Amino acid sequence: MRPLFVVLxxxxxxALLGYCPSATIRPKEGWQVYxxxxxxxxxxxxxxxxxxxxxxxxxxxxxQLRQLLEKIxxxxxxxxxxxxxxxxxxxxxxKMESQMKGLRSKFRQIESNRRTLLTKNFQxxxxxxxxxxxxxxxxxxxxxxxxxxxxxxxxxxxxxVVLMAIQEEIGAYDYEELQQRVLGLEGRLRNCMxxxxxxxxxxxxxxxxxxxxxxxxxxxMTDPQASPKNNKVxxxxxxxxxxIVREYKSVSDFVAGVESxxxxxxxxWAGTNHVVYNGSLYYNKYQSNIIVRYSFxxxxxxxxxxxxxxxxxxxxxxxxxxxSDIDLMADELGLxxxxxxxxxxxxxxxxxxxxxxxxxxxxxxxxxxxxxAGESFMICGTLYITNSHLTGAKVYYSYSTKTSTYEYMDxxxxxxxxxxxxxxxxxxxxxxxxWNNGHQVLFNVTLFHIIKTDDES
Numbered sequence: 001m002r003p004l005f006v007v008l009x010x011x012x013x014x015a016l017l018g019y020c021p022s023a024t025i026r027p028k029e030g031w032q033v034y035x036x037x038x039x040x041x042x043x044x045x046x047x048x049x050x051x052x053x054x055x056x057x058x059x060x061x062x063x064q065l066r067q068l069l070e071k072i073x074x075x076x077x078x079x080x081x082x083x084x085x086x087x088x089x090x091x092x093x094x095k096m097e098s099q100m101k102g103l104r105s106k107f108r109q110i111e112s113n114r115r116t117l118l119t120k121n122f123q124x125x126x127x128x129x130x131x132x133x134x135x136x137x138x139x140x141x142x143x144x145x146x147x148x149x150x151x152x153x154x155x156x157x158x159x160x161v162v163l164m165a166i167q168e169e170i171g172a173y174d175y176e177e178l179q180q181r182v183l184g185l186e187g188r189l190r191n192c193m194x195x196x197x198x199x200x201x202x203x204x205x206x207x208x209x210x211x212x213x214x215x216x217x218x219x220x221m222t223d224p225q226a227s228p229k230n231n232k233v234x235x236x237x238x239x240x241x242x243x244i245v246r247e248y249k250s251v252s253d254f255v256a257g258v259e260s261x262x263x264x265x266x267x268x269w270a271g272t273n274h275v276v277y278n279g280s281l282y283y284n285k286y287q288s289n290i291i292v293r294y295s296f297x298x299x300x301x302x303x304x305x306x307x308x309x310x311x312x313x314x315x316x317x318x319x320x321x322x323x324s325d326i327d328l329m330a331d332e333l334g335l336x337x338x339x340x341x342x343x344x345x346x347x348x349x350x351x352x353x354x355x356x357x358x359x360x361x362x363x364x365x366x367x368x369x370x371x372x373a374g375e376s377f378m379i380c381g382t383l384y385i386t387n388s389h390l391t392g393a394k395v396y397y398s399y400s401t402k403t404s405t406y407e408y409m410d411x412x413x414x415x416x417x418x419x420x421x422x423x424x425x426x427x428x429x430x431x432x433x434x435w436n437n438g439h440q441v442l443f444n445v446t447l448f449h450i451i452k453t454d455d456e457s
Contacts, residue, residue: 068162198332198380199447201395204413207434207441211255214238217272217322217421218435220254224330224428225278232260239272239322239421240286247296254440265294266301270312272422272435273327277335277355284326287313291328291337291358305358307351309341316340316370320389320421325370331378332427338383340370348373350383350401366399366406375423377432379447386413389420413443 214237221234233254235246247261248254268286275282280302281294289310293303310326316339317324327338335353337360340346350364366383374389387396395411415436422435425445432443 068159198382200382201379201384201398201409201411201445202448203446204395204411204432204443205446206432206443207414207416207436208443209416209439209441210251211440212438213257213440214435214438216419216438218438219272219274219422219424220435220440221274221276221424221433222251222426222429223276223279224426226428234276234281236269236272236274236283239324240270241268243268245281263294263296263299265292267292270323271317271325271327272322273324273329273338273424275328275330275335275424277330280355282328282335282358284312284323284328286323289326289339291326291353293355293358303356303358307337307339307360309343310337310339310349311341311346311370316346318370318376318389319372319374320419322421324421327376329376329378329424330427331380331425333378333381336378336383338376338378346370348376348383348385348399350399352401362401364399364401364404368397368399368406375420377423377425379425379427379445384409386420386423389415391415391418393420416441 214235217239218235218237220236222231226232231250233248233251235248235254236242237244243265245263245265246259247263248258249260253260263281265281265283269283270286270288271284273284276296279296281292281296283292283294284290285292285304289307289312290304291307292301294300295302307326312323312325314321314323315325318327325339329336329338333352335355337351337353339349339351341349344365346369348366348368348370350366352361352363353359354361368385372387374386374393376383376385378384381401383399383401384395385397385399386393388394393413393415395409395413397406398409399406417437417439419437420434421437422433424433425431426433429442430445430447432445434441434443
């Protein structure tokens with residue numbers, strides 16, 4: 001078999017001089033070998049695509065730009081000649097101006113004493129007129145130069161139109177190319193994300209402080225089931241004695257305090273562990289173990305159901321209290337409720353809920369005391385529990401509903417403002433939303449993923 005570079009070299013030469021890639025091909029920077037094979041004589045045959053910089057579609061534009069450049073250069077030379085001539089003629093004009101002033105003075109003398117008019121005066125006058133004679137062609141040349149300047153102005157106007165047209169055409173081409181690249185990258189990213197299986201939490205970084213508002217306790221959230229264009233934020237201040245939900249069209253509106261809508265719920269909520277999922281708000285009705293589903297679209301309660309045996313009203317809260325007995329949350333797998341029961345000795349119970357009916361689909365009993373938990377959140381069907389709501393908190397325990405097994409962990413979480421009263425994972429944003437002592441914050445999470453290859457089922 002011949003060396004690969006021997007075959008590549010002539011192919012590269014041909015690609016540079018005669019190959020125009022199809023509009024549907026978007027090769028990356030640098031040379032690309034798309035395929036290689038061996039022919040009947042044992043030679044390596046490769047398909048090579050030249051870099052994008054040699055796209056043939058740019059040839060017409062390059063030719064126009066070259067012609068434009070030549071025209072401007074010729075124009076610059078003509079203007080330089082005109083400038084030199086003007087400087088020379090200006091010296092003539094200055095000299096003739098002085099002579100004309102002398103001639104005017106002579107006329108005044110003659111006019112004041114006509115009787116003394118002598119032949120000598122006529123001779124002097126004639127001499128002055130002869131000296132002024134060269135001024136006539138100079139002035140004629142100025143007329144020609146003025147015409148030339150007008151011509152230059154017209155050419156410049158035409159060149160400007162051509163240049164703007166080329167600029168717009170090239171600009172449109174570059175924007176279109178850029179847009180195609182962005183779409184291509186988005187497609188590649190989407191394909192990559194689709195290959196990501198549910199990951200294991202490895203690290204929490206942040207927080208980023210989005211806003212400082214409200215009381216020490218509260219909740220804020222976005223809908224993980226919403227479309228990418230829907231970035232509404234919902235805000236619920238305090239852990240009880242409140243029924244007002246504030247809606248913002250975007251995070252920027254939330255930061256600026258520009259409300260788009262306000263909802264007055266029919267029942268007070270308990271705690272701060274609410275969740276918005278697929279256009280509905282799920283929350284724990286005050287002084288009960290009832291879960292309420294409130295539709296933002298219809299503005300009314302669509303479903304409410306008691307969570308059997310769940311403790312409520314500060315029987316099994318998180319370490320900070322605040323009627324945080326029942327924690328509602330969502331992840332990649334659906335809607336969940338975290339709570340404790342007497343039957344499980346006050347330890348945490350995980351229940352997966354039907355979003356429509358709020359019925360319990362399945363439950364798992366853990367051995368972690370609800371009262372010893374600072375906060376908790378679900379990622380890919382695994383519950384992660386922090387050991388405190390104060391400074392020094394860390395993710396200490398996890399329980400996998402897939403394997404029904406638990407694990408002790410040691411993942412620090414920076415409690416910047418010393419008191420965490422809400423911590424929930426958003427599967428769309430792949431981030432933790434937190435209410436940190438009157439500060440609305442975001443944490444980034446690092447997950448360990450297993451990438452599915454194309455040949456895997």
